[in-house]
Amino acid sequence: xxxxxxxxxxxxxLQRLSQYQDTRSVFFVADFEKSKGNYIVDADGNTMLDVFxxxxxxxxxxxxxxxxxLAKDPAFQTALANRAALGVNPNKDxxxxxxxxxxxxxxxxxxxxxxVMCGSCANENAFKTAFMYKAAKLRGDAEFTxxxxxxxxxxxxxGSPDLSILSFSQAFxxxxxxxxxxxxxxxxxxxxxxxxNWPKAPFPLLKYPLDEHQDYNRSVEQQSLQxxxxxxxxxxxxxxxxxVEPIQSxxxxxxxxxxxxxQLQAICKKHDVLFIVDEVQTGVGGTGTFWAHEAWDLPxxxxxxxxxxxxxxxxxxxxxxxxxxxPYRLYNTWMGDPVRAMQAAxxxxxxxxKDLLTNVKQVxxxxxxxxxxxxxxxxxxxQGAFIAFDLVDGAHRDKLLTDMRQRGVNVGGCGxxxxxxxPMLTFQQHHADIFLNTLEDALKLQQ
Amino acid sequence: xxxxxxxxxxxxxLQRLSQYQDTRSVFFVADFEKSKGNYIVDADGNTMLDVFxxxxxxxxxxxxxxxxxLAKDPAFQTALANRAALGVNPNKDxxxxxxxxxxxxxxxxxxxxxxVMCGSCANENAFKTAFMYKAAKLRGDAEFTxxxxxxxxxxxxxGSPDLSILSFSQAFxxxxxxxxxxxxxxxxxxxxxxxxNWPKAPFPLLKYPLDEHQDYNRSVEQQSLQxxxxxxxxxxxxxxxxxVEPIQSxxxxxxxxxxxxxQLQAICKKHDVLFIVDEVQTGVGGTGTFWAHEAWDLPxxxxxxxxxxxxxxxxxxxxxxxxxxxPYRLYNTWMGDPVRAMQAAxxxxxxxxKDLLTNVKQVxxxxxxxxxxxxxxxxxxxQGAFIAFDLVDGAHRDKLLTDMRQRGVNVGGCGxxxxxxxPMLTFQQHHADIFLNTLEDALKLQQ
Numbered sequence: 001x002x003x004x005x006x007x008x009x010x011x012x013x014l015q016r017l018s019q020y021q022d023t024r025s026v027f028f029v030a031d032f033e034k035s036k037g038n039y040i041v042d043a044d045g046n047t048m049l050d051v052f053x054x055x056x057x058x059x060x061x062x063x064x065x066x067x068x069x070l071a072k073d074p075a076f077q078t079a080l081a082n083r084a085a086l087g088v089n090p091n092k093d094x095x096x097x098x099x100x101x102x103x104x105x106x107x108x109x110x111x112x113x114x115x116v117m118c119g120s121c122a123n124e125n126a127f128k129t130a131f132m133y134k135a136a137k138l139r140g141d142a143e144f145t146x147x148x149x150x151x152x153x154x155x156x157x158x159g160s161p162d163l164s165i166l167s168f169s170q171a172f173x174x175x176x177x178x179x180x181x182x183x184x185x186x187x188x189x190x191x192x193x194x195x196x197n198w199p200k201a202p203f204p205l206l207k208y209p210l211d212e213h214q215d216y217n218r219s220v221e222q223q224s225l226q227x228x229x230x231x232x233x234x235x236x237x238x239x240x241x242x243x244v245e246p247i248q249s250x251x252x253x254x255x256x257x258x259x260x261x262x263q264l265q266a267i268c269k270k271h272d273v274l275f276i277v278d279e280v281q282t283g284v285g286g287t288g289t290f291w292a293h294e295a296w297d298l299p300x301x302x303x304x305x306x307x308x309x310x311x312x313x314x315x316x317x318x319x320x321x322x323x324x325x326x327p328y329r330l331y332n333t334w335m336g337d338p339v340r341a342m343q344a345a346x347x348x349x350x351x352x353x354k355d356l357l358t359n360v361k362q363v364x365x366x367x368x369x370x371x372x373x374x375x376x377x378x379x380x381x382x383q384g385a386f387i388a389f390d391l392v393d394g395a396h397r398d399k400l401l402t403d404m405r406q407r408g409v410n411v412g413g414c415g416x417x418x419x420x421x422x423p424m425l426t427f428q429q430h431h432a433d434i435f436l437n438t439l440e441d442a443l444k445l446q447q
Numbered sequence: 448x449x450x451x452x453x454x455x456x457x458x459x460x461l462q463r464l465s466q467y468q469d470t471r472s473v474f475f476v477a478d479f480e481k482s483k484g485n486y487i488v489d490a491d492g493n494t495m496l497d498v499f500x501x502x503x504x505x506x507x508x509x510x511x512x513x514x515x516x517l518a519k520d521p522a523f524q525t526a527l528a529n530r531a532a533l534g535v536n537p538n539k540d541x542x543x544x545x546x547x548x549x550x551x552x553x554x555x556x557x558x559x560x561x562x563v564m565c566g567s568c569a570n571e572n573a574f575k576t577a578f579m580y581k582a583a584k585l586r587g588d589a590e591f592t593x594x595x596x597x598x599x600x601x602x603x604x605x606g607s608p609d610l611s612i613l614s615f616s617q618a619f620x621x622x623x624x625x626x627x628x629x630x631x632x633x634x635x636x637x638x639x640x641x642x643x644n645w646p647k648a649p650f651p652l653l654k655y656p657l658d659e660h661q662d663y664n665r666s667v668e669q670q671s672l673q674x675x676x677x678x679x680x681x682x683x684x685x686x687x688x689x690x691v692e693p694i695q696s697x698x699x700x701x702x703x704x705x706x707x708x709x710q711l712q713a714i715c716k717k718h719d720v721l722f723i724v725d726e727v728q729t730g731v732g733g734t735g736t737f738w739a740h741e742a743w744d745l746p747x748x749x750x751x752x753x754x755x756x757x758x759x760x761x762x763x764x765x766x767x768x769x770x771x772x773x774p775y776r777l778y779n780t781w782m783g784d785p786v787r788a789m790q791a792a793x794x795x796x797x798x799x800x801k802d803l804l805t806n807v808k809q810v811x812x813x814x815x816x817x818x819x820x821x822x823x824x825x826x827x828x829x830q831g832a833f834i835a836f837d838l839v840d841g842a843h844r845d846k847l848l849t850d851m852r853q854r855g856v857n858v859g860g861c862g863x864x865x866x867x868x869x870p871m872l873t874f875q876q877h878h879a880d881i882f883l884n885t886l887e888d889a890l891k892l893q894q
Contacts, residue, residue: 017541071527082510099467121565144638150634152637181602187600308780
């Protein structure tokens with residue numbers, strides 16, 4: 001470490017940038033050219049172990065050689081210089097890219113993929129798919145009526161139906177109008193923005209350590225499931241789908257048991273409500289399986305699984321029975337990006353050839369075993385290397401994050417008082433030791 | 448031309464692709480490696496003059512040398528291999544990219560830019576900005592109340608206010624929940640998707656030729672403006688902003704006079720309603736000015752201007768008074784993409800160094816003068832090379848598009864019976880002559 005973080009060079013750049021953009025959320029300015037693997041270098045030349053990884057979106061390390069090699073690939077450069085409207089003129093290698101990037105890791109039974117440009121768009125298009133499916137069911141798969149076709153042009157029922165997506169307290173599914181309606185992590189994200197009248201069920205907030213609170217935890221999970229079933233049965237706006245994160249991330253790294261998710265899926269199936277799993281943050285290996293929901297041992301796949309962030313490509317998997325009856329109902333200009341699909345394929349190659357899921361499980365297990373031995377921190381929880389713990393309050397958490405950054409470890413928060421670890425898949429035990437040692441030092445500075 | 452379009456190779460690829468994705472909207476499969484300038488080559492080796500250009504999103508020709516050179520630039524490759532979360536860790540050259548890609552062409556007085564990943568996201572974030580601004584005004588710029596902070600977490604008023612965006616009949620602003628609510632181009636885009644109760648004013652549908660219908664056209668424009676003012680005054684959901692396309696594109700290439708837009712802005716100002724101009728399709732030179740709204744001679748810039756498509760980068764310009772009071776209210780993981788910003792800067796360089804706006808004006812004027820001499824087609828209208836005309840009905844239009852494609856010209860439709868020309872900025876008079884000759888031949892096949 002050469003300076004405080006942010007240092008003078010970061011501050012000078014941010015002062016210039018703040019003429020044009022709001023920079024209040026920025027931690028520091030990065031020098032990505034100098035960053036490497038698990039280490040990010042800032043504009044002042046400080047080198048930090050990065051356990052935040054661009055809000056959980058760097059998969060296999062800065063300047064990964066496979067990524068750099070891909071940037072020199074003529075097919076990659078062609079895709080960059082000629083951006084396809086994939087719904088009109090897909091490139092001739094798009095079908096290969098779809099197979100190599102998506103179908104190779106498609107959850108079993110989900111034989112379709114729809115690609116878009118970001119995580120919010122992924123969730124909103126999954127919601128649209130659910131509404132089209134539900135509306136078709138409600139009209140008995142009949143043709144659209146003239147009344148429906150006319151009324152939708154004025155945003156009125158029956159063409160614009162009063163259906164809903166059920167989500168959970170503390171959920172985060174994005175920041176556009178539909179995805180923000182399903183979000184309930186922080187008021188500052190939602191206030192002043194019109195929202196649909198969609199319902200929320202309480203998400204279980206488990207107590208830790210799990211083995212000391214089995215009865216309590218089973219009870220809050222059952223309360224959540226009962227609330228879900230009641231809302232599905234009684235909510236004024238019929239529920240087309242339930243959307244859930246495998247681990248509520250932005251909302252505080254809230255976990256639930258595999259049994260909870262199996263029961264949740266069963267309730268959805270019982271009432272013919274679609275079950276959407278939002279793997280935008282949990283997907284692509286961070287939990288030790290490629291998709292976090294693989295750990296639930298579901299009898300069959302969710303109806304849709306959304307992705308973005310670490311996969312570089314965004315979109316969702318679906319079953320072919322959910323494909324809209326008419327074309328142009330799920331559609332947009334670019335419909336994804338072959339550049340990001342090629343990167344997604346490269347990520348899968350890295351995960352497989354370097355056995356990164358095993359690495360994540362090992363280093364995640366090590367971290368989960370060591371963290372509870374440190375003083376002051378509470379509620380250590382994790383799946384793979386997707387780990388979190390709590391401080392006594394937000395002020396102590398924020399101070400810890402700042403103190404760690406000054407000592408060369410970049411880590412982020414979530415929820416009210418939580419520290420979330422989002423290491424890359426290439427994070428190893430010696431990185432974990434640096435993290436643990438720095439954390440131990442920083443915890444000594446807590447009042 | 449070697450085969451019909453789509454040819455056997457396109458069809459074989461689409462058959463494979465349709466296992467995973469809906470391909471019913473696809474015209475043909477592209478071979479971008481072989482495409483060059485204004486010519487697209489398909490998977491069967493057919494070479495077509497491209498006047499559709501990936502739904503109006505290719506700016507300076509396939510395999511433009513400046514784009515290919517950029518793909519070899521180390522800074523570009525660094526940005527590709529290390530995708531920044533720009534709200535947390537902007538890259539150290541991001542501020543330069545913002546200046547070179549955005550501020551250089553920012554509408555006068557709009558000194559801020561917010562970047563995202565697609566056109567729908569650009570519009571939705573502009574809408575969010577308008578709602579935050581309006582809600583702050585309505586509460587007298589006071590602090591949020593506890594009631595507001597609590598109610599928004601349940602998607603209820605007052606925290607989730609019943610405010611609206613006013614848009615127009617035939618408008619297209621995107622396909623996510625907010626932008627789709629503001630859209631009214633085709634029922635198939637909207638049906639079965641829940642929408643907000645936001646109002647629509649009639650957009651004037653002018654008669655052509657303009658000089659023969661001056662009184663009628665003035666009258667429909669005044670009717671539209673009166674409807675706008677009445678909705679602003681009386682709509683149950685207070686109007687936070689009016690959003691309008693300079694030329695309604697997806698909805699049928701509907702134009703209005705500069706005077707209409709000046710009056711529309713004046714009405715917005717009079718009632719303290721924000722004026723958002725959606726330049727997703729019209730922006731970046733196709734109309735002969737960099738932004739289409741420059742042709743209106745407004746006394747001051749619109750409050751926000753959104754962009755995407757041909758600019759490769761998506762987002763919107765805004766005035767600093769619209770910057771949200773608190774951080775994290777306009778925010779997401781990536782907040783845009785330095786890769787696409789660098790391409791946007793390269794586009795501006797091409798536009799300036801090759802004087803492409805002059806080219807667009809010249810070739811556009813030539814096309815606009817020649818098209819009315821052809822038989823059968825009606826209502827020739829345009830601004831620069833952003834030109835359209837109508838056939839007698841949709842069936843004749845669709846046949847014309849197919850016939851032209853078989854003869855080596857790729858062109859698209861919009862509205863019910865309209866052909867829309869969306870040439871690249873590098874489209875020249877000899878390309879226009881090929882287009883006109885092919886059109887003349889294809890028109891002879893109309894019944």
